[in-house]
Amino acid sequence: MSNQKVTVPHLLSLKGKRKILNGSVMDASMAKIIDASNLDMAGAGASTAAMIIHGYMTPIPATLEQVLVYLGPIAKAMKRALLSATLPYGTYQASNEDALHTAITYMQAGVDSVKIEGTGRMIDRVHAIASAGIPCMGHVGMTPQQIHTTGRYRSVGKTASEAVKVYKDALLLQDAGAWMIELECVPWKVAERITQDLKVLTMGTGSGTGCDGQGLMVHDIWGLRTPVKPRLAKQYEDLHTFGVNALSRFKNDVKMHKFPPDDKVAEISDDEFKQFLDTIG
């Protein structure tokens, strides 16, 4: 792993050579772990604020102001991995101007690529953003910001007509200038075919091994609690249990008056303490 900053052209050059890995990041401390790992990129957009931090079950409640609280600090802390961020719900749908304004605000905060969800007129938004020289990712299949339309988190593209629509939308997003397209919960055969027919990259989330890259929430990888437990994720560690055990031992040590431990205690000399007692009486 090199320490050089990961860039969009670098990732595009990896198509067909090796898989690209995408994670998630919520603060400067976590950014350090991402940077030390092999992950190529990490996201810190709407779902980080709404779900990972605030505990909502969808990314919809996140606002631009909220995401901007941590986006700048993370951008500064994450020196190697590429930082991408999804624009918050309601900040890009209404017009290309809105989309550009939000995307530029994100870029000024220091992100490396923005992402927007959806198709139809949202493809025009991608075009507007990409035309302005801002790396923009698309997102088709299950799009969490449109959860109220799909009704629930589900696979998109299991019927021929849905699959054709996902395929065509991915091509349209490529034409609009998207450099990477997230395929969420798309049947693996369909995702594989889309990946073959695209020059740009696909990032699979629950869409099989055929995509150019894979994306998971790092909290799911680590077994840290999130408000929804996606079936597409794999847990590689159980940090929640480790954390609870650590905090329980802390609590127990406090009760036994063993915290802080003897070698981590502030002290006063006997002379000074005596003088203190004499003064306060």
Next chain:
Amino acid sequence: MCFDSLNSADNWVYINMKRLTLQDLQTFKATGEAITCVTAYDYAGIQMAEDAEIDILIPHDWGIGTALFGQTSSSSVTIEHVLFYLKGIVQSVRRAYILAPLPYGAYEISNEQAIRNAAKLIKEGADSVILQGSGIVLERIVSLTEVGIPCMGYLGYTPQQVKKLGHERVVGDTAQEAVTLFNDTIAMEKAGAWGVILQNVPELIAKEITDRTKLITIGLGGTRGCNGQMALMHDLLGWPLDTMPLFSIKYADFFHRGLAALNTYYNEVQNLVFPEAQHTFAIADADYELFLKEIKKES
């Protein structure tokens, strides 16, 4: 279906858990039951703290500045930043008492400024606010208490005054400093505060303050001898930090465990081990054939 269910009651969701109140904390002091307190900023951290039955959660401004923002102090942390992280605690809390700090610059100017900003924290859902230092702060505590906002003081090494105090150090290890500290706590009690956080104060001094005042004392850093202890979650769990607390006390190594997990994930993806069938979805052969026919027509 992609996720288990949007509305399923997960096994870690507890309903009708009774929240701790200030009266409960006072009972703890009276009965000698040690109070535990940790910093918390996000859903996962709050769930860990609640599962460990930690009594008090704080979206600590120093932690926001250092652990979350990667800076060396809390100087740039604003009331909006604290409100953002406080919101997460309020939404996910089950039992813990919520203490919210007034950050640097949010209460020093006037009693009016202090009340306006403290009211924002209370409206967001904090149970009580924290003010650092003494002097003018005593007047702020009187004003806030007057309008029914419970106040927690913060003495010893007060990180908001880092520019004045210099690098983190022990405060109260000379008789003179200890006497000032002691008098400040007496004044703080008179002003109406219900408790005080003591950072890096010698145990003997902290114990005198704890025994001689009605204040609930919470030790932080190297302070022992209080009614309770506060710990920085990032330090306790071993998250990587640039700015380490003077009395760093680790109970876990999240950095190396987390890193190893990410690299296993990386290798599994490169070797096509992940995702497995259970992590993805299938399309029926008939539908796939139809799909292929359709896209061929297009091209």
